[in-house]
Amino acid sequence: xxxxxxxxxxxxxxxxxxxxxxxxxxxxxxxxxxxxxxxxxxxxxxxxxxxxxxxxxxxxxxxxxxxxxxxxxxxxxxxxxxxxxxxxxxxxxxxxxxxxxxxxxxxxxxxxxxxxxxxxxxxxxxxxxxxxxxxxxxxxxxxxxxxxxxxxxxxxxxxxxxxxxxxxxxxxxxxxxxxxxxxxxxxxxxxxxxxxxxxxxxxxxxxxxxxxxxxxxxxxxxxxxxxxxxxxxxxxxxxxxxxxxxxxxxxxxxxxxxxxxxxxxxxxxxxxxxxxxxxxxxxxxxxxxxx
Amino acid sequence: xxxxxxxxxxxxxxxxxxxxxxxxxxxxxxxxxxxxxxxxxxxxxxxxxxxxxxxxxxxxxxxxxxxxxxxxxxxxxxxxxxxxxxxxxxxxxxxxxxxxxxxxxxxxxxxxxxxxxxxxxxxxxxxxxxxxxxxxxxxxxxxxxxxxxxxxxxxxxxxxxxxxxxxxxxxxxxxxxxxxxxxxxxxxxxxxxxxxxxxxxxxxxxxxxxxxxxxxxxxxxxxxxxxxxxxxxxxxxxxxxxxxxxxxxxxxxxxxxxxxxxxxxxxxxxxxxxxxxxxxxxxxxxxxxxxxxxxxxxxxxxxxxxxxxxxxxxxxxxxxx
Numbered sequence: 001x002x003x004x005x006x007x008x009x010x011x012x013x014x015x016x017x018x019x020x021x022x023x024x025x026x027x028x029x030x031x032x033x034x035x036x037x038x039x040x041x042x043x044x045x046x047x048x049x050x051x052x053x054x055x056x057x058x059x060x061x062x063x064x065x066x067x068x069x070x071x072x073x074x075x076x077x078x079x080x081x082x083x084x085x086x087x088x089x090x091x092x093x094x095x096x097x098x099x100x101x102x103x104x105x106x107x108x109x110x111x112x113x114x115x116x117x118x119x120x121x122x123x124x125x126x127x128x129x130x131x132x133x134x135x136x137x138x139x140x141x142x143x144x145x146x147x148x149x150x151x152x153x154x155x156x157x158x159x160x161x162x163x164x165x166x167x168x169x170x171x172x173x174x175x176x177x178x179x180x181x182x183x184x185x186x187x188x189x190x191x192x193x194x195x196x197x198x199x200x201x202x203x204x205x206x207x208x209x210x211x212x213x214x215x216x217x218x219x220x221x222x223x224x225x226x227x228x229x230x231x232x233x234x235x236x237x238x239x240x241x242x243x244x245x246x247x248x249x250x251x252x253x254x255x256x257x258x259x260x261x262x263x264x265x266x267x268x269x270x271x272x273x274x275x276x277x278x279x280x281x282x283x284x285x286x287x288x289x290x291x
Numbered sequence: 292x293x294x295x296x297x298x299x300x301x302x303x304x305x306x307x308x309x310x311x312x313x314x315x316x317x318x319x320x321x322x323x324x325x326x327x328x329x330x331x332x333x334x335x336x337x338x339x340x341x342x343x344x345x346x347x348x349x350x351x352x353x354x355x356x357x358x359x360x361x362x363x364x365x366x367x368x369x370x371x372x373x374x375x376x377x378x379x380x381x382x383x384x385x386x387x388x389x390x391x392x393x394x395x396x397x398x399x400x401x402x403x404x405x406x407x408x409x410x411x412x413x414x415x416x417x418x419x420x421x422x423x424x425x426x427x428x429x430x431x432x433x434x435x436x437x438x439x440x441x442x443x444x445x446x447x448x449x450x451x452x453x454x455x456x457x458x459x460x461x462x463x464x465x466x467x468x469x470x471x472x473x474x475x476x477x478x479x480x481x482x483x484x485x486x487x488x489x490x491x492x493x494x495x496x497x498x499x500x501x502x503x504x505x506x507x508x509x510x511x512x513x514x515x516x517x518x519x520x521x522x523x524x525x526x527x528x529x530x531x532x533x534x535x536x537x538x539x540x541x542x543x544x545x546x547x548x549x550x551x552x553x554x555x556x557x558x559x560x561x562x563x564x565x566x567x568x569x570x571x572x573x574x575x576x577x578x579x580x581x582x583x584x585x586x587x588x589x590x591x592x593x594x595x596x597x598x599x600x601x602x603x604x605x606x607x608x609x610x611x612x
Contacts, residue, residue: 115329121337128340134571136344138585240434244440273425273432284491
């Protein structure tokens with residue numbers, strides 16, 4: 001493939017027209033895929049910038065005649081979107097922290113310790129990831145209610161952490177397996193206990209795998225809807241997904257303000273994806289692709 | 292991921308050093324054997340999974356055999372299969388089962404084919420590969436419920452941009468109420484999920500493709516095999532384990548669809564897009580029929596188990612590896 005050095009023109013001149021055509025076709029397909037992926041959100045952005053009257057107009061205008069931030073002002077006035085975003089952030093971070101910690105413990109045992117019942121334990125953990133969420137919802141709802149955990153961050157963090165734990169364990173054990181045995185031997189020679197080796201040597205060098213699991217778990221918890229809808233009944237405790245789903249607006253056609261709300265909720269996610277793109281791709285690849 | 296160490300080497304050196312290290316280590320660690328330490332590390336994880344994942348499954352089955360499950364005073368009466376009787380006599384249950392089966396088994400095969408296409412397209416080195424992958428993956432990262440709201444607007448019967456485009460290119464003479472017609476609404480919902488998750492499918496399959504050694508293709512190329520034959524004889528068989536994983540990890544969520552119908556159509560028109568989980572949630576938390584809801588949740592568990600079993604038994608080959 002083309003290398004980074006050498007100007008584009010020089011490289012194009014070396015190629016046959018057929019090759020140039022192929023390359024254009026390739027990058028054209030990629031561009032088309034990216035456009036298809038982003039069009040719906042771009043459309044929400046365009047709608048959110050139109051005045052209410054222009055949003056509900058047919059034929060639609062692709063470039064707004066008038067640009068206004070009115071929809072954003074109304075959306076902020078009518079619902080506590082910043083509060084929803086904050087709630088989502090707390091829940092998603094809490095879930096990620098628990099899963100990275102427990103995932104590292106279990107992953108270490110499963111990948112680097114020798115014991116008899118390894119396979120059954122691994123199967124139990126993986127099997128738990130296949131259980132339908134709705135089959136766990138009703139008892140967990142009762143449990144949360146009886147322990148006063150409805151409308152509490154912990155009430156969502158604990159189930160989310162359990163649901164995504166198999167993924168975290170899988171990622172961590174796959175990473176630990178690749179580490180050289182000499183790491184542990186050196187630590188043991190230096191007088192560390194096995195637990196000391198885990199916490200002082202293995203975990204510090206496993207930051208990449210921990211970040212990968214944390215990011216995927218975070219996205220999952222940020223996006224979850226079924227439990228969030230059922231467990232968070234008070235408006236001020238709602239996560240962003242529930243806040244958007246139940247947001248009605250005050251007009252017959254509140255699409256301008258709904259679009260503004262959607263854009264507000266997508267921006268943090270977009271920044272997150274841009275910032276952690278490599279980790280997200282690696283996490284999914286390691287988590288599912290190499291199973 | 293990480294540096295490539297041969298696991299055999301690690302295993303060997305571990306075995307060589309095992310006698311010496313064991314004695315020293317056991318002394319320093321208050322005589323914890325590896326097996327005891329493993330138990331110590333795994334206990335919190337297994338305990339946690341038991342309380343939050345396994346116990347609720349049993350409790351759901353238990354609740355499905357009783358009435359009065361959620362009442363605070365806990366006067367629960369055993370009613371045998373009465374809740375199941377009411378569930379099976381409920382036309383809405385069978386309707387939602389049909390909706391979920393159509394939705395799942397139309398969307399997943401299409402995602403697999405499209406995902407394979409995208410994976411093959413991406414299976415080469417090029418500038419900005421990670422950015423392209425992350426960009427294509429953006430729909431997957433969108434929260435399902437927010438995505439549902441977005442598409443409800445795109446498909447809007449009067450002012451939707453999809454209607455506008457179709458009218459402009461002459462496929463429609465006037466706006467069409469996509470989400471108000473039963474069959475079309477289910478089709479639209481299926482389309483949206485294909486749009487959202489094809490990239491996820493593609494990424495998993497791409498990981499599998501990357502793992503196929505290049506020399507296999509070269510050998511076959513020298514034998515004069517066509518592109519199609521190389522795909523059929525090398526790519527597909529070697530990709531089978533990855534396809535199995537991809538199918539399981541797409542079918543189970545599709546079968547449990549909740550946020551998409553909730554936000555796109557709220558199950559309508561009528562019950563045309565009411566999936567199994569949406570039906571179960573409504574009957575449990577709107578009508579507060581926890582007995583019938585638990586029976587439905589138990590059935591969903593059985594269906595999910597059946598689907599996984601079918602996939603594993605038909606696609607899994609122990610020899611391949």
